[in-house]
Amino acid sequence: MKDRGHIAYIEDIIESIDKILRYLDTVNGLDDFLKNEMVIDAVTRNYEIIGEAVNQVPKAVKEKYPQLPWKQMYGLRNFAIHEYHLIDPVILWEIAEDHLVDNKIQLENLLDQERGT
Template sequence: MQSDNRDRAALWDMVAAIRQIGEFTANLSGEEFLGNLLVQRAVEREFEILGEAAKRISENFRQANADIDWRNIVNLRNLIAHRYDRVQPDTLWNIITAVLPSLLIQLESRLPTLPLDEDLLE
């Protein structure tokens, strides 16, 4: 049960990080992103959170959801945190535009539904 709760919390954190990246970059072109160091650093932080949350997912959940590329999510976090001098903003932009939309859908489909409070319906 504790593992289930930890997985749920980590999934919510992952979804929140992707949504935050979306907010940071919503009105930017690739060129604008590449020219905006402040946004790049904010996005890097959210990628770190995304990867750290992915590390918290239990091995059982990872195996049951093997279609999600857990390893590369964590690897990107490690690159940003430990090899920051090798981070390429254009690579981040490609991930933002080509990978995150489908990853968000995958993660959202695995989020637990919230219990319905009957009192709210009255």
């Protein structure tokens, strides 16, 4: 597989965050989310994409931006892939509610710095 460069992977992470937030906007709160398997599946899939993209970001970039939860993003991917039967949708919801907007802002700032804009 050809290396796409860390900028492309950061863009993938931001795109998946945007998708998660859009999917969650289609439900009316946590109770509605818990009843919607398709949204849960779509959200889970995009957390997996985030984790896989994080895994492709070079260590030097991660060390340059330690404020981002790189290890947790990759860990959630591993959990979703290998322990899928234990996934608690409430946790997926809480991560989105408590962290994704801030993570997206930090990633957009990272892109600005890496691009020199």
